[in-house]
Amino acid sequence: MKSLLLIAALGCGLCWGQAPADCKPSALNIPEAKYPCVYPDNRAMFRVVAPDAQKVTVHIGRGFDMTKGADGIWTATTTPLVVGFHYYSLQIDGATVADPSTMTFFGSGWQNSGIEIPESADAEYYHAKDVPHGHVSEQWYLSKITGKWRRCFVYTPPDYETNAKAKFPVLYLLHGWGEDETGWYTQGHVDFIMDNLIAAKKAKPMIIVMDNLNAVKPGESAALFAARGLVPAPGAAPAPQGAAGAQPGRGAGPGGRGMGGFDLSAFTDMMFTDLIPVVERTFRALPGRENRAMAGLSMGGMQTFTTALNNLDKFAYLGGFSGSCGGRGGTFDPKTTCGGAFADPAGFNKKVKVLFLGIGSAEGQGTKGFSDALTQAGIHNVYFESPDTAHEWLTWRRCLNDFAPRLFR
Amino acid sequence: MKSLLLIAALGCGLCWGQAPADCKPSALNIPEAKYPCVYPDNRAMFRVVAPDAQKVTVHIGRGFDMTKGADGIWTATTTPLVVGFHYYSLQIDGATVADPSTMTFFGSGWQNSGIEIPESADAEYYHAKDVPHGHVSEQWYLSKITGKWRRCFVYTPPDYETNAKAKFPVLYLLHGWGEDETGWYTQGHVDFIMDNLIAAKKAKPMIIVMDNLNAVKPGESAALFAARGLVPAPGAAPAPQGAAGAQPGRGAGPGGRGMGGFDLSAFTDMMFTDLIPVVERTFRALPGRENRAMAGLSMGGMQTFTTALNNLDKFAYLGGFSGSCGGRGGTFDPKTTCGGAFADPAGFNKKVKVLFLGIGSAEGQGTKGFSDALTQAGIHNVYFESPDTAHEWLTWRRCLNDFAPRLFR
Secondary structure, eight states, X not given: OHHHHHHHHHOGGGSTTOOOTTOEEOTTBOTXXXXXXXXXXXXXXXXXXXXXXXXXXXXXXXXXEOEEOGGGEEEEEOSOOOSEEEEEEEEETTEEEOXXXXXXXXXXXXXXXXXXXXXXXXXXXXXXXXXXXXXXXXXXXXXXXXXXXXXXXXXXXXXXXXXXXXXBOEEEEEOOTTOOTTHHHHTSOHHHHHHHHHHTXXXXXXXXXXXXXXXXXXXXXXXXXXXTTOSOOTTOOOOOTTOTTOSOOOSOOTTOOSGGGOOOHHHHHHIIIIIHHHHHHHSXXXXXXXXXXXXXXXXXXXXXXXXXXXXXXXXXXXXXXXXXXXXXXXXXXXXXXXXXXXXXXXXXXXXXSEXXXXXXXXXXXXXXXXXXXXXXXXXXXXXXXXXXXXXXXXXXXXXXXXXXXXXXX | OHHHHHHHHHOGGGSTTOOOTTOEEOTTBOTTOOOXXXXXXXXXXXXXXXXXXSOEEEEESEEEEOEEOGGGEEEEXXXXXXXXXXXXXXXXXXXXXXXXXXXXXXXXXXXXXXEEEOOOGGGGGGSOOSSOOOEEEEEEEEOTTTSSEEEEEEEEOHXXXXXXXXXXXXXXXEOOTTOOTTHHHHTXXXXXXXXXXXXXXXXXXXXEEEOOOOOOOTXXXXXXXXXXXXXXXXXXXXXXXXSTTOSOOOSOOTTOOSGGGXXXXXXXXXXXXXXXXXXXXHSOBXXXXXXXXXXXXXXXXXXXXXXXXXXXXXXXXXXXXSOSSSOSSSOOOTTTGGGGTTSOHHHHHHHOSEEEEEEEGGGOSHHHHHHHHHHHTTOOOEEEEETTOOSSHHHHHHHHHHHGGGTTO
């Protein structure tokens, strides 16, 4: 009787494969996996089979030490987590690894685990609905700039198939530090967001090109590649120590010509020499600056502003989601900030149809300050703040959902 | 001097991030990762950072215990491995996890690590070359049979874009047990194989649909889903114990109507009710049995024969790669084997334009025996044997490379 009570007191968290009734499996788990699961108050419960380990920790923003229970199963329940997509990792006796219970997601330079803390009512916009669906397709091309084969993913809207002669404007959309070309369609749900916006006639049908912002010219070293890494996203799982080059660094490499001292020129060169030509040759893309937009998140936002502000003859729409050329302190001076791109407000406003700055409310006031300074200097811009989210994919899904309807009007 | 000699004797395997000069990083590593690496004689060296672990083992077909060196880094060098793609996993103090140094691949029901032991000269056929490239695109659809959103990947040939009015025949191509719809384009390189065959005019341009063979009707239990798992591929990394339902089982679930006692009917129903209609509605697919082929590997081969042999009004081409309705022992009797599908050789040969049976030479003689028995019974069939390969993706890449040129002639 006593042992029965003890088992009851321990709760079902220790039962084999049986999660507590109010703890729902994360949408990112492998098929049939019950853990990690999420409680109604957004606490998450993790479970790891590691019978001979001495110490197991789950790292999700911060570390939560796990407790070893019956059968060598370790569990931990977090404090309530912010809604949205989070990378996380396990540390098992000093080894940083992904949780084998989830699908994996490329972030911080390796295949992390992921967990989704569901949004409430307004989350419909990034889920599959019974509307016409576009396609995300893989496009390989040989880059003259890097000398290597590269891959991008391309979203084509539902109309692309049904209207075989129509041409479409193009948004070039970039991921952040440590991520790759899979980010926007896997973590970002770009396809469902666009399908839903287009079905509701909120956004114009468009092609979206999602490339890999890492571009290294022959002779550039991997160290330079690593140095481009900037600072990893807050809350991102650390790269495992075994991965050479995945450690973020600081400082400009040789030949750095980009803003902020980082060499972002290789991607810009690659984009104009390789990517845009292959897209416009392969897909039914409308040509010209008024049919081209560029946006990116975090480091991809920085890349966007570096590339596009210096090439406004090629782009009429710009978006920075939690990343741009400003908002990181310092005094705003239209003559010098962002390489002097805002020195002529009237000229700028004539050329740039949308300048979009998005941020999560938990990310601080820097981007708001940058937007205000731009407005004060007479530069038209859109400021979008995602409520209650941090430097992560839910902020960026919401940014895209707000940004895309403004394009190609 | 002595310690210097000792360091020299230990070799560079223990140096931080510096692989021995003749050990080349696997093509499947995360960017910049030097390990695992492959020696010219096909031994592989693995390296794991796990400073506080007591025991670390790498499982690749069999287990290799790793040795702890300086800085808590564990290493192991295998015996020579068979060429091709191999899933593998690590065991760290009893926890089965993926190696954080590689990209991950869905097999055995979870995201394993992978390593590629390169083929020699003839491997060109599955690599990116400077030829026109088709697309692999993601297609979502809501299934009436399962009541859930499903995803398939669709290869469209280069001509699909350039010739906007042309229609194409369709090959439905399935993965194996524990894998998913990503297998053929990630592990299998279906896109490069087809691009190269089409550029060389060896294969006709075709659409290839890669779906997920797991289909569960509402009310069917996850246990049934697991019971469909058959036997995992030899050499496949075991599923982590934490993943409920990922354990393979045996035996037929309730309502099982498929060959061999397994219920393969849900996928067949789903294919005819949902998949084929959505493909023929969305893509420029040629209709009719002579424009439809079906093939699959391992359990996907078994599914192919179950589905297609019972529906020869819908398919004219069949392929089983290391899996079909025969070849697993027992006496061949045209009246009863494979549900009596071969009882009328003349009728069968008139309907089925290609019946293809592929196998790796290391997989035994069962498939050869089945092919010989079919031939003796008067059933035309093609037997293809991949030299020196086992039950893994290199066998199946070679099967596709041999099978695709035979289609739609």
